[in-house]
Amino acid sequence: MEPRDDSKLEAMISLRDLRVNYGEREILHGLTFEVMRGETLVILGGSGSGKSTLLRTLVGLERPSSGEIWLKGKNLAVISDAEMNAIRKRIGMSFQGGALFGSMTVGENVALPLREHTRLEEPTIEIIVRLKLDQVGLAGFENYLPSQLSGGMKKRAAVARAMAMDPEILFFDEPSAGLDPIIAAGVDELILELKKAFHMTIVVVTHELASAFLIADRMVLIEKGNIVASGSREEMRSSAHPRVRQFLDRIAEPEVLQEADYLQMLTEDHRAAGRSMTQRGGV
Amino acid sequence: MEFAAQIGGSVTDGLAYLGSLTSLGARAAYYTFIAPFKGKPIRLQQTISQAMQVGVRALPILSLITFFIGLILALQSAYELRKFGAITFVANAVAISMTRELGPLITAIVVIGRSGSAFAAEIGTMRVTEEIDALETMAIHPVDFLVAPKFLAMTIMLPCLTIWANSMGILGGALFGVTQAGFFFGRYIRASLDTLFLRDIVTGLIKSVVFGIAITAVGCHEGLTTGVGAEEVGRSTTRAVVVSIFLVILVDLVFTTLFFFLGQR
Numbered sequence: 001m002e003p004r005d006d007s008k009l010e011a012m013i014s015l016r017d018l019r020v021n022y023g024e025r026e027i028l029h030g031l032t033f034e035v036m037r038g039e040t041l042v043i044l045g046g047s048g049s050g051k052s053t054l055l056r057t058l059v060g061l062e063r064p065s066s067g068e069i070w071l072k073g074k075n076l077a078v079i080s081d082a083e084m085n086a087i088r089k090r091i092g093m094s095f096q097g098g099a100l101f102g103s104m105t106v107g108e109n110v111a112l113p114l115r116e117h118t119r120l121e122e123p124t125i126e127i128i129v130r131l132k133l134d135q136v137g138l139a140g141f142e143n144y145l146p147s148q149l150s151g152g153m154k155k156r157a158a159v160a161r162a163m164a165m166d167p168e169i170l171f172f173d174e175p176s177a178g179l180d181p182i183i184a185a186g187v188d189e190l191i192l193e194l195k196k197a198f199h200m201t202i203v204v205v206t207h208e209l210a211s212a213f214l215i216a217d218r219m220v221l222i223e224k225g226n227i228v229a230s231g232s233r234e235e236m237r238s239s240a241h242p243r244v245r246q247f248l249d250r251i252a253e254p255e256v257l258q259e260a261d262y263l264q265m266l267t268e269d270h271r272a273a274g275r276s277m278t279q280r281g282g283v
Numbered sequence: 284m285e286f287a288a289q290i291g292g293s294v295t296d297g298l299a300y301l302g303s304l305t306s307l308g309a310r311a312a313y314y315t316f317i318a319p320f321k322g323k324p325i326r327l328q329q330t331i332s333q334a335m336q337v338g339v340r341a342l343p344i345l346s347l348i349t350f351f352i353g354l355i356l357a358l359q360s361a362y363e364l365r366k367f368g369a370i371t372f373v374a375n376a377v378a379i380s381m382t383r384e385l386g387p388l389i390t391a392i393v394v395i396g397r398s399g400s401a402f403a404a405e406i407g408t409m410r411v412t413e414e415i416d417a418l419e420t421m422a423i424h425p426v427d428f429l430v431a432p433k434f435l436a437m438t439i440m441l442p443c444l445t446i447w448a449n450s451m452g453i454l455g456g457a458l459f460g461v462t463q464a465g466f467f468f469g470r471y472i473r474a475s476l477d478t479l480f481l482r483d484i485v486t487g488l489i490k491s492v493v494f495g496i497a498i499t500a501v502g503c504h505e506g507l508t509t510g511v512g513a514e515e516v517g518r519s520t521t522r523a524v525v526v527s528i529f530l531v532i533l534v535d536l537v538f539t540t541l542f543f544f545l546g547q548r
Binding site: 056059060061084085086088089091092093095096097099100101102112113116117161 | 414423
């Protein structure tokens with residue numbers, strides 16, 4: 001473990017007993033952990049573990065049903081939309097598929113948050129865009145459309161856009177999903193470089209073990225909406241916890257389904273989907 | 284009993300749907316009319332490009348369709364009118380039915396097919412690819428960024444298209460008038476214009492503004508509520524078209540009834 005000085009040991013995000021519901025189904029069952037300033041925290045978990053919901057909640061796309069998320073001195077569970085937007089200007093999020101706007105060039109995508117939230121002159125914005133694209137290794141791609149980029153380049157462009165406003169915290173949703181191992185390693189390198197160069201606080205959600213052990217300072221393993229284990233790379237690697245071992249050693253889950261549970265899951269899922277749809281409609 | 288419960292359920296769902304359309308429209312109206320005074324200018328560039336897409340690009344197909352509709356109206360009314368030796372009233376019949384009813388309605392239906400569906404597909408795809416979420420995490424409200432320009436473009440362009448449709452319909456009628464009813468072209472147009480009161484045109488235009496709002500609200504709402512997956516985008520698009528057509532007819536009925544009773548006095 002790298003030596004940490006005390007100035008870094010300040011919590012950037014702290015969660016207390018965080019619960020999130022979709023409809024009547026509880027996805028996250030009371031999570032408590034902290035993300036320290038300047039560290040890279042990897043949230044590990046399998047499909048359906050709730051890790052994506054956790055990330056969506058951290059950036060304010062889902063509202064907690066109870067518990068607290070403290071970020072920049074505000075509790076995200078209770079703040080107004082205006083306060084949430086103020087926080088959003090200080091964080092960056094890189095989505096799984098990039099989520100670049102297809103009708104805009106890469107440069108316009110990166111410039112968008114700057115044009116929306118700052119009163120910078122156009123030449124200044126252009127310089128910042130070039131700088132950000134250079135930082136992610138996409139110098140000279142300003143005028144390309146996202147559809148003209150490869151998967152890895154899209155991810156890089158998305159990172160550039162997430163960094164446009166010089167965020168204090170950067171969130172990544174499955175940075176290596178859908179990329180071949182070489183390109184994925186490139187994205188991991190990029191995350192490491194950002195960490196080194198900007199001392200940014202980084203939160204990564206992934207199920208890729210290789211990538212997690214490469215970039216993480218600390219890890220949290222989530223399963224079925226509960227924290228199973230957390231600790232540094234070494235602590236995780238040497239953990240004797242059976243679920244951690246199962247995850248790290250990639251042992252398949254025996255397929256035992258209890259009929260009643262399964263039926264309940266199916267019906268509740270259906271209702272939850274309906275609810276989240278109407279919620280979205282309310283924007 | 285169960286039947287009554289089902290009706291109750293559908294009515295509640297329908298009202299909830301109308302409610303969400305209204306709140307979407309209200310938010311868009313906020314970003315169009317109030318936010319500019321708070322230092323957030325309206326998105327002129329997006330509005331203009333939407334207006335191009337919704338309005339100008341629709342002109343060829345709309346012209347053709349309404350020209351034919353005008354011609355059909357002339358043929359149908361002449362069929363009855365000639366029995367009374369009143370074939371010269373074809374001009375009146377076409378002018379009135381076009382401006383009061385079919386101009387706005389056919390325009391709305393063409394726009395639903397071209398743009399209402401496109402709104403749902405565009406926003407729905409953005410929902411599926413997490414672009415809407417990305418907007419939100421960048422503190423940009425999707426209604427402000429995507430929906431408001433569409434509302435503005437539609438409420439401006441639909442009345443314009445309707446005026447164009449009216450004139451193309453009258454031209455279609457004129458083709459029949461000149462070839463079959465012994466009109467000179469100028470006389471036919473003169474006769475059409477003499478029949479029309481400003482009221483006829485204005486009621487059509489008022490309807491078309493409301494149609495525009497309804498079509499945009501439904502298209503954008505369906506897009507924003509798209510579920511997960513590509514097939515959901517198709518479903519939203521279909522729903523956008525079906526619901527818009529229904530709503531446009533409903534709005535048409537309400538306003539026509541209203542104008543009917545207002546016109547009696």
